[in-house]
Amino acid sequence: MTSTPMTARRIRNGLKIPLMLAPALGLVVVLFGGGILVGLGQSLGYFPAIGLNEFTFSNYTTVLTDRNFLISLWLTFRIAAVTTVLSSVLAIAFTLVLREKFAGSKITTFLFQVPLPVPHLVAASGIILLITQSGLIARIATAVGLMDTPADFPALVFDKGGVAIILTFLWKEVPFVGLVILAILQSVGPQYEEQARTLGANARQRFRHVLLPLIMPGVMSTSIIIFAFTFANYEIPLLLGVRFPSTLPVVAFREYQDPDLALRPQAMAISIVLAVVAILLLIAYRRLARSAVK
Amino acid sequence: MxxxxxxxxxxxxxxxxxxxxxxxxxxxxxxxxxxxxxxxxxxxxxxxxxxxxxxxxxxxxxxxxxxxxxxxxxxxxxxxxxxxxxxxxxxxxxxxxxxxxxxxxxxxxxxxxxxxxxxxxxxxxxxxxxxxxxxxxxxxxxxxxxxxxxxxxxxxxxxxxxxxxxxxxxxxxxxxxxxxxxxxxxxxxxxxxxxxxxxxxxxxxxxxxxxxxxxxxxxxxxxTPRTTGVARFFRNGNFLRGHRRGSTIHTDVGPIEIVSTSETVEDGPSVLTVRPEEVRLVNEETDQENVVPAVVTSLIYMGSHTQLTVTIGDTPWQIQAPAAFQARNGDTVRLLLPRGHVSIVADDDTATTGSAEATLAEGSAVL
Structure with missing residues (x-):
């Protein structure tokens, strides 16, 4: 007898949360999911607007067997991976210095975080001004006699290895990882290291066995974000990369914008492959990271 | 080791x-x-x-x-x-x-x-x-x-x-x-x-x-707390000022005999203390030494004992009385400060409050 109102209340409570989430969830599902669904459809050859109604995998076979696609995929992966690893390592190194109290440590910490609110596009322009062969560094080096002409400066921008792209990403992402690590270090305090120290751990051992395990979860989650971001980033490789090879997002957008609408299903196929590869890599990375932390 | x-x-x-x-x-x-x-x-x-x-x-x-x-x-x-x-x-x-x-x-x-x-x-x-x-x-x-x-x-x-x-x-x-x-x-x-x-x-x-x-x-x-501060930290705030001559401290409420220690403590202004649990209540007729009159200001029943606050002259003292002890505020009681439990402490308060205390000490010396 008493169970009926109880059950009713439980059902009501159970429904409350989904109902409250519904508006936000609906927006995401319709706009994001809808977009993916349309893209998936086009990549599979379903594009009624230009008279394509047959489902086919031919776009995927075309894309995946194209040698240029694989070159772009490798470039995209390499840029994302190098950025992720380097930004994590550099951020750890920087924060270890920054948390020490030294003369000017406050201003240094501030400068370290300056890149955070700067848009990626601005960062890219800055890099161009700085390190192209006609850039500031090349001119200064020539002026002080380190080089004969600015053209002797190595081609870092518009180069096939994507050095300028990686540099721009690093300039933006190192402070991001650093911010997370600094927050962890602040909440943890020096006490664990002091405890380890009285137990006989030297500086290297304290870093390896105490500090690193404490900050690794934070580094792992930010590095996943960075990998996903750089892997799919469009504007930086477009601005700072060479025409060929381009990263996959650039290739996909170029084909998407092509006046020949028949290229669009291929662009969609590239995007879907990009997304799937990114997801697979992230899953693998998480697995690896978890076992590494343990 | x-x-x-x-x-x-x-x-x-x-x-x-x-x-x-x-x-x-x-x-x-x-x-x-x-x-x-x-x-x-x-x-x-x-x-x-x-x-x-x-x-x-x-x-x-x-x-x-x-x-x-x-x-x-x-x-x-x-x-x-x-x-x-x-x-x-x-x-x-x-x-x-x-x-x-x-x-x-x-x-x-x-x-x-x-x-x-x-x-x-x-x-x-x-x-x-x-x-x-x-x-x-x-x-x-x-x-x-x-x-x-x-x-x-x-x-x-x-x-x-x-x-x-x-x-x-x-x-x-x-x-x-x-x-x-x-x-x-x-x-x-x-x-x-x-x-x-x-x-x-x-x-x-x-x-x-x-x-x-x-x-x-x-x-x-x-x-034997060394100073008033040490005694206070160990929950003993009972202090009585006086003037020492040999093994006797002359206070406003009469002479208090102490066990003369081997240490040579100079005669002069002194502060004595007895822990709350060592002070004993005695009745009127006693003619023992070290008995001083005090006025009850509060009584708190604590179960195992009664915490009694009194004033000796105008100095407040805490005393651990038997649980069954009865008295009213304003009553006069007689306290025995057992000779073996009286100790001399250095006065921290003099050090902190400086000249006022020194003048007081000089005044009592003149008396």
Missing amino acids: TAVSLRHISRRFGDHVAVRDLNLDIESGEMVAFLGPSGCGKTTTLRMITGLIEPSSGDILFDGESVLSTPTERRGAVMVFQKHLLFPTMNVAQNVGFGLKMARVSREETAERVKEILELVDLPGLEDRKAHELSGGQQQRVALARALIVRPKVLLLDEPLANLDANLRITMRHLIRSIQKEMGITAIFVTHDQEEAVMLADRVALMFDGVLQQVGAPDEFFR
């Missing part, structure tokens, strides 16, 4: 002097308590012994050798912090075995010693638990085991029981005391709780404002 000597240790933080010219010799195998209110410099002293901070001046010796140039990680002074600070990424066995791993002791020996030490702290078989799966008392034991396993030269405990509830604290006191005795380890612990210091330590070192006030066996702080 190591003897620890602190020689003229001082530590300044900017303008603030945290510890001032501290001298103390701690014997091998001894358990010493640094006691004092928060901010008195006791934890700073402990951290200087570990090497986590350096003294501004003075020297620290282990077995007669200065350790100031030995870094913390090689000093062998292991600290157990107030927060138990178990490494959150490790399980119990990894936490306890941490020091051995750092010293590159083999896995087999580590496992063996971890098992042994966990039995010693009464936590057998908990090797695989994570720190957050343990209760506060268990965490404290793991922290203790982690320190003991490296066989420290000196074991340092910073308010080790402060975060535990009352019952657990008593159990842990016994555990720490018995392990320390059994292993014959030199141990120093910091506490603000005088009861804890008295129960655990062979000797107590009481500090106020960075200055060592009195060092001695626990009972000395009750029988």
Whole structure:
């Protein structure tokens, strides 16, 4: 007898949360999911607007067997991976210095975080001004006699290895990882290291066995974000990369914008492959990271 | 087993002097308590012994050798912090075995010693638990085991029981005391709780404002506090001013006889004290010595006794009266200050309030 109102209340409570989430969830599902669904459809050859109604995998076979696609995929992966690893390592190194109290440590910490609110596009322009062969560094080096002409400066921008792209990403992402690590270090305090120290751990051992395990979860989650971001980033490789090879997002957008609408299903196929590869890599990375932390 | 000597240790933080010219010799195998209110410099002293901070001046010796140039990680002074600070990424066995791993002791020996030490702290078989799966008392034991396993030269405990509830604290006191005795380890612990210091330590070192006030066996702080401040910290606020001539203190309420000590204390203005539990109530007809009149100002029934507040002249005194004691505010009672329990204390208040007290002392001398 008493169970009926109880059950009713439980059902009501159970429904409350989904109902409250519904508006936000609906927006995401319709706009994001809808977009993916349309893209998936086009990549599979379903594009009624230009008279394509047959489902086919031919776009995927075309894309995946194209040698240029694989070159772009490798470039995209390499840029994302190098950025992720380097930004994590550099951020750890920087924060270890920054948390020490030294003369000017406050201003240094501030400068370290300056890149955070700067848009990626601005960062890219800055890099161009700085390190192209006609850039500031090349001119200064020539002026002080380190080089004969600015053209002797190595081609870092518009180069096939994507050095300028990686540099721009690093300039933006190192402070991001650093911010997370600094927050962890602040909440943890020096006490664990002091405890380890009285137990006989030297500086290297304290870093390896105490500090690193404490900050690794934070580094792992930010590095996943960075990998996903750089892997799919469009504007930086477009601005700072060479025409060929381009990263996959650039290739996909170029084909998407092509006046020949028949290229669009291929662009969609590239995007879907990009997304799937990114997801697979992230899953693998998480697995690896978890076992590494343990 | 190591003897620890602190020689003229001082530590300044900017303008603030945290510890001032501290001298103390701690014997091998001894358990010493640094006691004092928060901010008195006791934890700073402990951290200087570990090497986590350096003294501004003075020297620290282990077995007669200065350790100031030995870094913390090689000093062998292991600290157990107030927060138990178990490494959150490790399980119990990894936490306890941490020091051995750092010293590159083999896995087999580590496992063996971890098992042994966990039995010693009464936590057998908990090797695989994570720190957050343990209760506060268990965490404290793991922290203790982690320190003991490296066989420290000196074991340092910073308010080790402060975060535990009352019952657990008593159990842990016994555990720490018995392990320390059994292993014959030199141990120093910091506490603000005088009861804890008295129960655990062979000797107590009481500090106020960075200055060592009195060092001695626990009972000395009750029988012969050196100053009014020391007496107050041990919950004795009964002071009576007078003028000493030989073994007699002449006060406004009559002469009080004391046991003349072998120490030569100069005649002159003095402050005497008797602990609340040693003052006795006597009836009118007595003709004993050391009986003074007092006026009752409050009575609080405490169950096992009655806490009586009186004024002698105009000085308030606390007295532990029998539970059945009855009186009204304003009643006059007669107090016996047993000769063996009267002690002379140096007057801290003179030092702080300066000339006013000095004038008072001079005035009574003229009288």
